[in-house]
Amino acid sequence: MDLARHWAQAGQPARTLPHAVQAAVAAEGVYAFAEALPLWERAAAIVEDLAGEPAVAGRDHAELLTRAGDCALLIGEPKRAVNLLQRALVHMFPSGDPERVRILENRLRWHLWWSGQRADAVAAVEAAVAAIPAEPPSVARSRVLGQLAAVRMFAGDFAASAAAAREAIDVGRRAGAMAETALAHGVLGWDVAMLGDIDGGIAEYRKGQEIGEAIGSVEGAALAATNMAALLDRVGRSEASLEAATAGYALTERLGVARTYGAILLGHAAKALLALGRWDEVDGVTASGLRRGAVDAGAAWLMINRARVFTGRGRFDEAARLLANARAIDERVGGTDYRTALLAAEAELATWTGRLNEVLDLAEAGLAAFALSGTPDPSLAWLAALLLRALADAREDPGRARRPVDEALAARSGQVLRKVEAAIEGVVGNPGFVSGERARALFALTNAERDRVRGSSSAEAWREVARAWSGLHRPYHVAYARLREAEATMAARGPRDAASAALAEAAEIAGRLGARPLADLVARFAAQARIALPTAGSAGASPPTHQNERGPNDLTAREAEVLRLVTEGWTNQQIAEALFITRKTASVHVSNIMGKLGASNRAEAAAIAHRLGMVNEPATTGSAIADGGVPAG
Structure with missing residues (x-):
């Protein structure tokens, strides 16, 4: 790099060129992709200026731009990557090498997908499938079939996706396409799990992960680790997702992609810790990832999970700032894979702060997302449960009788409720969602909330909800269900000792988590019912002060x-x-x-x-995440 800089300063581009390439290769060799990117771009610019300059170490102009594009994607700049690859294609077409053109077009489709230009990516995939002959088996055919499988998987057509993935694996094996076979195994694993065979899907996925790690692909290994954590989370296996995310993050640190793939893995770790009731650890994990410069989707994912802990602990202003920042990122990049999770997190905050109209807005956005993708998504199920809860809370509000009836709000609530209930019925039996204990717990929760909306809450239904979440080691949801069980017991004039036991457990869990809003609800109902809560560990009276109660760094x-x-x-x-x-x-x-x-x-x-969401977000322009101008948490 020093020699490249020396000749550049001396105004000797021809002598700069080989040293810039050598420095870029060396930087990639130690996974320093952020340092390699400008070196590849400099080399490409020199070749362009020196018209007719021969290839450097076997790398022509198109290859230099391609390597720059790969580095851009790995450091979280997909739009820059797309631009570089499009330029590379322009320089490659005159070469007359159709196989090189196909390989580059494949990479461009991938970069288009990750830059948010998904309609363009899908169109390119479908065109490529039609253009590449089925025989003889080829790397290009295996690759595009794997991409077709991925597109169908994201659209929720898991059966069609599985068929394309199996064909991609068959073609890849016959063509010796190891990387393409690994991708197809990963997609097939997700499909099989979503079609109901969770263990079979995980086993299939691990085949692809092992191949990816064996061939030494940085992008392949990082993507495999990320998707494994996501798959385990999707099927409700939080402990396994946490383990996979932790191991995967260590891998991304070694590979130099901790700000991109690593940030997403930390987001999955945070989500698992949140579900398992290890809330203090969520604070540390998300703060660490955001401080280290997480970008785009990874930053948004960390913000969402950090905000959820803040909401659960009653730090509503901080949660709102984080979610606003996450939404700004999502909108800037044209949509992330975490948009529905963002909607659910925003609805959770709006529900706790009593903003029913906002919950209705978010529910309608969720319905639109479901109609667009057709994919049953657990985040949308959470969003439905939160809407039902918000409607039930409004119905049970003791101040409701003293206020004039808002006819417009009542009419809108009824309309959205009917749409959500129809969507819930529509996913019953859909194998892309109704699989595993977590799915059953979610449906038990939504059904119990629907009963609350109708004024017929059942203590037994809420006991079933508590049992379901307890079996999954989700303490917060157990506490919430036990509170509702106590309310339903007292409303039905059931045994006070049963209501007292339910409230005591809810209070203990809320206190342990520092879930102040829930603790306040428990204490308020206990007072109304004249049920004395245990003093020791009583969350309702005085939840324990956690290490980070005043903020992520304990500022006065x-x-x-x-x-x-x-x-x-x-x-x-x-x-x-x-x-x-x-x-x-x-x-x-x-x-x-x-x-x-x-x-x-x-x-x-x-x-x-x-x-860290400690202050309001200033106005920014452009891709401010990359230069530190936008808060990443």
Whole structure:
């Protein structure tokens, strides 16, 4: 790299070229893709300027651009990757090498998908399937069949996807296409699991993962690890998903893709920890990933799961900031794979804060997403359960009788409810969703909430919900179900000791988690029912203070105030004047803040504060995530 820089400064592009390529190869060799990218781009620019320059170490202009595009995708810049590959194709067509063109077109389809241009990617896949002959077996045919299988899988047509994946595996084996075979095994594993054979699907997926790791593909190994964690999460196996995500993240750190694939894996780890009731760990995992510069989809996924913990603990303003940042990313990149999870997280916050109209908006957005994809998605089931809960909460609101009836809201609520109930009925029996204990627990929850909406809540139904979530080791949902069980027991004039036991368990779990809003509901109902909760560990009276209760880095109220001014660019003197303190005191506060945030300067402290959702998001333009301008948490 030093030699490349030397000749570049000397104005000797021809001498710069081989050293730039050599430095790019070396950077890739240690997985430093962010450093390799500008070197490949520089080499390509030199070749373009030096018209007629021969290939460097066997790499022509198109190859240099292709390598740059691959690096761009690996560091989380898919749109830049698409641009580089499109330029490479322009330079490759005159070569007259159809196999090279097909390989590059394949990579472009992949990059289009990850850049959010999915309609273009699907059209390109379908055209390629029609254009590439079935015989003789070829790498290109196996590759495009694998992509067709993936497209069908994302559309929720798991049977058709499985058929295309099996054909891709057959063609790939006959053509010696190991990477393509690995991809197809991964897609087939997902299909088989979604069609009801969860263990068979996981076993199939592991075949592809083993092939990908054996051939040493950075992208293949990272993608396989990410999708394994996602598959295990999708079928409700949180412990296994956490284990896979943890191991996968360690792999991405070694491969140099921790900001992209690694961030997504940390998001899955956070989701599993959240489900398992290990909320303090969610705080640490998400903060770590966001501080390390997670980008785009990975950053949004971390924000969503971090926000859910904040919502559960009653830190509603911080949760709202995180979700707003996640939505901004989702909209900027044209939609992420976590949009439905974002809708559910937003609905959860809106439900806790009593904003029924907003929950209705989100439910309608979820219905639109379901109609567009046709894919049964657990996040949409959560969204349906939250809508039902919000409607039941509004029905049971004790202040309802004292307010004038909002006819428009009532009519809209009824319309959305009917649509959601029809969607729920539509997915019953769909193998893409109704598989596994988690799916059954979700349906038990939605059915119990529907009974609440109708005014016929059943203690036995809520006991069944609690049992289902207990078997999955989901303490928060157990606590919520036990609260509703106690309410239904008392409403039916059932045994007080049963209601008391249910409330005691709900209070203990809510206190242990630091779930203050739920703890408050438990305490309020216990007081109304004149049921005494146990003093020790009673969440309703005084939930235990967790290590991170005041914020992710335990800032004092004054430090939080100073931090807000620091993020707005104020000097120590300006802060001192505004807060009526001395300049030295302001400086001490700033130093303490930087120490707690692990920041080396004020700009870094401001960036970390934005990423952790500690202050409001400033207006930005362009892809601000990459340069630290947008908070990643």
